[in-house]
Amino acid sequence: MQVAVLVIYLAALLTPWLFPRHQHRTAWALAAVPAALTIWFLGFIPAIAGGETIIHEFAWIPGLDISFNMVLDGLSLMFALLICGIGTFIVLYAGAYLQGHPAQGRFLVVLMSFMGSMLGLVLADNLITLFVFWELTSITSYLLIGFNHHQAEARKAALQGLIVTVGGGLALLAGIIMLAIMSGTYSIQGILASPEVLAEHPWFIGMMICILLGAFTKSAQFPFHFWLPNAMAAPTPVSAYLHSATMVKAGVYLLARLHPELGGTDFWIVTLSAFGAFTMLTGAFMAVRSTDMKKLLAYSTVMALGSLIFLLGVSTELAMLAFAAYLLAHSLYKGALFMLAGIVDHEAGSRDVTEVGGLRKQLPLSAGLTVVATLSLAGIPPLFGFVAKEALLESMVEGSVFVGLMALVVIASIFVVTVAAVIALRPFFGTFKAPKKAADIHEPPIGMLAGPVTLVALSLIAGLLPGLVGDWITLPASHAVAGYTVDGYLALWHGFNLPLLLSGVSIAIGLLLYKHWDAFREKIAVLNPIIARGPERGYFHFMDAIVWIAEWQTRKLQNGSMRNYLRTITLTFVVVTGYTLLTRYQLHWNWDVTLHFHELVAAGILVAAAIAASITHSRLGAVAAMGAVGFSVAFIFILFSAPDLGITQILVETLTVILLVLVLFRLPSFSNISTTRERIRDAAVALTVGVLMMFLIMITIDVQLFEPISDYMIANSYPLAHGRNIVNVILVDYRALDTLGEIFVLALAAMGVYAMIKFNPQTEPGANHFAGTLILPPKKVPEKDIVHSLDEIHQKMLEEQNILDAEVNKDVVAPDTSSEHPPGDYPHNDERNGENDASDEDNHKEDNRS
């Protein structure tokens, strides 16, 4: 099964090579992959229906209990079949739908990557692996929604989907980790098999909230449902595949997967059935308001996802049966309907039901398929949708569901009938109207029709033979969700009972509503102001707040002043470390050290050079003094027999000098831009850090917290790592992962420097203030807040200094010096040390160039 996932990724990898050669025919080749996998998965049906669970093991990071094990049981088999089966037709459909689109290759790559990720998600046994695939589906979904990235609308929708699902993903990660700590393993099979009762654990509620946040955001439950209809900005194949049949069911899948362990508790039942029912109503109601076919379908998808969560919440034996049937039925008809909506859009030029009509003569086949598929959506026999809806209503009636929630469900099912009627009748019947001429409208190529034909046929067959589908596919899935053997069967005819009555009533009222749909829509337009204040508004407020905080903290913390950065970093270090130090350890004054004369000399030079660097009046002098500091340190390293460190230090010092020489002449003239008070404050900060470091060193001499690891390293350096230079052995063997990270950091830093040197900021000044443009319209920044360049600040400071200096000069500095210096070169010290100078002045240099 690992191979199955890999093969799909491999196909994605090959696409950029195939596409330029075969253009839209690439899709036919690519569709062969999921088609073959579908057949392969079909082969597992007898074994799975016989109650087997197939596990393919593969170790990934055994040390962290992260495996690549894949498990195939009823639930994952049903999902795998949907993913590969519908995926086959979606790829074909995409080949025809986007024929001639220059970026079709890119589209197919991402689509295939999504397919692989989704398949990995439903097969993964390990929670961490599952999470990785989960996030991959979010990312590929982002890329697919934003496929038409030249449209601001698509970008916005893509980002919204990403932020909502990935935000939920973060909560999910927290939930997964808590779950693993509680049960002691990351393996889902292990968790399900563990005898511990998690519901009594004190973390249970917290863990559940985190996992539910992840699942609800992914599966577009109220109040996170708003991203799904916006995601319809994606090309239709994506809406049909990701946003109805597969990805949005990931959250449902996860909850179903964990149901045997987490389900059945009061918290679970109340939360899931309440959120599910409310989502059903929201989705159905919003659908009735819409006129765009894709929006209609998207909201009805929200409603269907709500139903699935509701059924999981009811969590009776019958509900499990209904859950699997409803999931299958929904994927079949909704995938087909989306593809058909795409056909209408593609052929007639619009998918707004108020703009198209009477297309049945031009698109006879599509019209027929749509009608049959909507019968399934509305739950009318003999389609599989009816079977599923009956099961849903029956489990609701028999389960102990709060009456209010039942009412919500019934109202939702009335609305859905109306929605189904709108989709089936409006575009195809009545008088002809379409943006395109009637003669130009004709049935699409076979690639686009293959999917709807097959899916609708399956809906019909499954509806006529519910027992067969039940035994082979949905019942095993129900077993997996329930965690025990579900006793029951699916049937078209259950006799006259309450569910059938409810069904009949909802169909009748729904059709009545359809007759007055236009009037009804106008009536409920009254509610628009309330809807405008819905959860999506909250999302925008949230994004606004993020931008506001980012702006605020950039102004306060990231203001470009090296001195501020250093002060913040060092003070944080002093406070945090100092606090720990003073509260936990006793200071011992250990003056009992033997000092040699040459060591004293080295230390003396070091201190003298440091002092010289901080009070010198010339930049060159500061550089030289810092060099002296560096070389003294190198000397001390060598004295205490650390030749590697010594050599490195010397080389780094040398290169620093070379770098400084390169930038020295480009720097603005030496000036003092801080007041005496600022300088005293900075000196105090520096001294505090120095004193703290001294304390730390004294303690490390005195206190031994752990056995030193160096003994082990010394002992094993040669026998294990075949090296006598322990420093190097640590770098390239013992701690090779750290070093690997470091060279990546080094590379990134080098690229940052390169970017600073090479690329002039061509954008207008203050462009960086508009970091929020991706999400929100650009904000007007008052002219006075825009920082055009550091030179400007510099100039302003100099002007202030001129006034200040005139006063200061009287009593501090000899008056003759200031008159001789060119403007800006003030005879004051720069308290910054050489290293700061280098980077700080890099900035100056940059701005000079711009």
Place this chain on the structure above:
Amino acid sequence: MMKPGTLILHAAARFLVPLQLLFSVFLLLRGHNEPGGGFIAGLVASGAFALYLFTFGAAVTRDLLRVDPRNLIGIGLFFGMISIFPAIFNGEPFLTAQWWPVMLPGGTEIKLSTPLIFDIGVYFAVFGSVMMMLIGLTEAEEH
């Protein structure tokens, strides 16, 4: 700012650069047993080219390097990454050092190993990073 054409510097650079490069390779290879190693060797190599850079300018140095310093960083990271993998083929965790001692005719033993590959990666990454900054700055200077 640098005037190319000082005769002594020219002559010295021509001789010193190959020597320094050789020395850097020497430091790299002996690093496992004696002071040295990829990081130090990379710095020495950059020192060599820095000398060349100061003598002949950025364009000539680029010619001498043949490879763009940015690609050198890439090569370094690539070597660093591939040294990770041999271990899994032996069923050991990632990054476990693998040793392949080779006997040369004449009785000298050369110990090839993944840490050596890794060290070469460090060498190139350091070398490339420093050269990228130096050449970048010099070019900015020359324009």
